[in-house]
Amino acid sequence: MSRIAYVNGRYVPHADASVHIEDRGYQFADGVYEVVAVTGGRLVDELPHLDRLDRSLRELRIAAPMSRAALRTVLREVVRRNRVANGIVYLQVTRGAAPRDHAFPKSGLFPALVVTARSQAPKRSQQDDGVAVITVPDIRWKRCDIKSVSLLPNVLAKQTAVEAGAYEAWQIAADGCVTEGSATNAWIVSGDRALVTRPADESTLDGITRRTVIDIAARNGYRLEERGFTLEEAKRAAECFLTSTTSWVMPVTSIDGARIGDGAPGPLSRALLSHYADYVASLA
């Protein structure tokens, strides 16, 4: 089956899908994106993702490419045309195409919208066994709360992880605290069994999965502390895990080669993963 993409008003074969060479997303990374999980053909946490998209667009003063209702129709149509039952739908909005100039063009600019979808799921073996994380300095800008397509530091961080045989790179701020992964939020379980994750400030993305896990924690009586934690604290933690749309809740069993706990996914990470999987299944 051939894949279909949505590009600026048209559904086109994926292989032929293209944008203008002077699209500002291409030239300046002047755009934002969202990745929404699909389960049983349905979008997981669609509205929070669209709220976060609106916020990213507002913060960068990029116009919405279409109404929310129209965008929801396009997302569903791309999922349907690609026959994605379980996977992801990706959407990207850039400021549009214009003669190259750093400042925003004064007129004639239309935001560009691209939507793609594909089948994928977190790997069961990684959920069962846990994954390795390495660390890199956080060299990003000071507005990581905006889901910008400007991801070069994240790309380099993830590449460092892959070359080290690890699943993810946790980024370390100048104060020694873990900010987040290249494409995931970071969590630890403290010695007294509290779930700890960094507050959603401008240094990290306010992950939608992070928020869902916070809700799950509240409903199930787990203690939550939204505070920074250092790499040293993470290495000594009872458990570590990470969250994202594509990773769900993923147990972390080593950091920079140092074993976390007994080196196997801990009970709280496993319980949260199981609650999250139930939540996703309930939407299908």
Ligand code: PDD
């Ligand atoms: N990444 N932090 C960063 C830097 C991210 O890029 C992401 C998402 C997250 C987790 O957010 P959420 O739970 O809303 O997926 C945290 C997506 C999946 C990506 O870039 O592919």
